[in-house]
Amino acid sequence: MMSHLAATIQQLATKGKGILAADESAGTIGKRLAAVSVESTEESRRAYRNLLITTPHLNEYIAGVILYEETLSQQTLDGMLFPEKLKNLGILAGIKVDKGLIPLENTNQEQVTQGLDGLAERLIAYRKLGASFAKWRAVYAISEGTPSSLSIKTNAEILARYAAICQNNDIVPIVEPEVLIDGDYTLERSAEVSEKVLQAVFKALFKHKVKLEYIVLKPSMIISGKQCKTPASVAEVAKATLTILRRTVPAAVPTINFLSGGQTPEQATAHLNAMNTLSPALPWNLSYSYARALQEYPMKIWHGDSNNISQAQAAFALRAKLNSLASVGKYNESMEKEKMQA
Ligand code: 5MM
Numbered sequence: 001m002m003s004h005l006a007a008t009i010q011q012l013a014t015k016g017k018g019i020l021a022a023d024e025s026a027g028t029i030g031k032r033l034a035a036v037s038v039e040s041t042e043e044s045r046r047a048y049r050n051l052l053i054t055t056p057h058l059n060e061y062i063a064g065v066i067l068y069e070e071t072l073s074q075q076t077l078d079g080m081l082f083p084e085k086l087k088n089l090g091i092l093a094g095i096k097v098d099k100g101l102i103p104l105e106n107t108n109q110e111q112v113t114q115g116l117d118g119l120a121e122r123l124i125a126y127r128k129l130g131a132s133f134a135k136w137r138a139v140y141a142i143s144e145g146t147p148s149s150l151s152i153k154t155n156a157e158i159l160a161r162y163a164a165i166c167q168n169n170d171i172v173p174i175v176e177p178e179v180l181i182d183g184d185y186t187l188e189r190s191a192e193v194s195e196k197v198l199q200a201v202f203k204a205l206f207k208h209k210v211k212l213e214y215i216v217l218k219p220s221m222i223i224s225g226k227q228c229k230t231p232a233s234v235a236e237v238a239k240a241t242l243t244i245l246r247r248t249v250p251a252a253v254p255t256i257n258f259l260s261g262g263q264t265p266e267q268a269t270a271h272l273n274a275m276n277t278l279s280p281a282l283p284w285n286l287s288y289s290y291a292r293a294l295q296e297y298p299m300k301i302w303h304g305d306s307n308n309i310s311q312a313q314a315a316f317a318l319r320a321k322l323n324s325l326a327s328v329g330k331y332n333e334s335m336e337k338e339k340m341q342a
Contacts, residue, residue, distance in 0.1 A: 005214040008132045012133060014063045015328060017062060018287040020062050021294075022067060022071070029068070042074075045070065046071070047306075052065075054085070060324070061317075064091060065094065066095065067082060072093070072130070083129060087130060096134070098162070100114065104154060109141075110140075112138075116161055119162065134162075136174070139180060140193065141180045142193050143183065156200035156201045160207065175205070175217055177219060179219075181220070183225035187228075198248035199247075199248050202248060217249060218258065234270050238274035255286075256287070258287075268290055269323050273332075276327060294319050298313065298319075299312075
């Protein structure tokens with residue numbers, strides 16, 4: 001019989017499907033809701049996530065949804081626990097298990113991710129609630145002196161410890177080293193930093209005996225900083241990202257699911273598509289695990305008003321469909337005009 005880890009990764013790496021990151025912590029979802037003038041309450045968060053999860057056709061494009069702890073024990077309107085609802089749709093439930101960022105002392109305002117204490121016990125409880133994969137995010141800011149080698153090494157070590165604990169509890173870890181998009185840095189600088197970060201992460205995963213066959217890598221794309229005066233083109237981003245991934249990510253990793261990191265929804269889709277058309281012979285599945293690039297439009301359309309639910313769901317399904325097409329290199333810009341019926 002297939003092991004839990006094997007069955008989970010097989011489903012998450014399904015060609016043409018991606019992962020929805022709906023795991024915004026209380027602070028982050030609060031900011032997103034405030035931006036559309038909705039008060040963040042347990043009920044508004046539940047209603048919004050209910051909208052996402054009950055979107056018609058979601059299971060055609062999404063293999064797994066990363067949830068936040070609160071959502072794991074919330075219910076859909078018809079009284080089903082969210083993980084149970086997802087299971088019925090053939091979608092896996094995942095859980096963000098890191099406990100956020102704290103300062104990494106003796107660095108220039110760099111940060112490290114906390115949450116290893118008691119993680120094994122929490123994973124056992126999350127499994128019982130229906131989670132089969134987890135997510136942990138490390139963050140690296142690019143500036144003149146950052147990320148420092150201390151931050152790169154410390155975050156890599158912690159990501160590897162998290163991944164080892166997950167696998168030993170039958171949970172597939174999503175390993176998410178996020179190089180932040182903010183800054184005026186060039187594509188070349190982004191490539192240089194990402195190469196160092198990914199090399200350190202895989203060195204640490206090896207040291208901690210993490211089985212690469214049972215992880216999802218969730219990296220940033222190699223892009224020029226948001227304030228860069230000479231922004232890189234879609235083709236340049238695709239080429240640079242594949243170059244760095246080929247140098248650093250072993251072929252044993254089954255799937256790489258990018259974060260969108262503040263790119264526009266259209267950019268995130270175009271970049272993913274370009275990578276999947278650039279070369280047919282990639283060693284890994286190349287897909288998405290977006291939060292903002294999937295949710296930006298449905299969140300704005302919904303606006304906290306239940307009358308807008310089906311329109312918001314149609315916008316969400318369209319984004320998911322376009323990214324699904326991009327994950328097999330079959331997206332083109334003209335598809336942005338398509339109107340989907342909910
Ligand atoms: C980088 O953020 C992750 C991917 O989202 P984007 O596609 O929007 O970049 C996302 O999963 C993130 O880790 C969660 O939203 C949780 O964020 P916080 O800041 O609440 O830990």
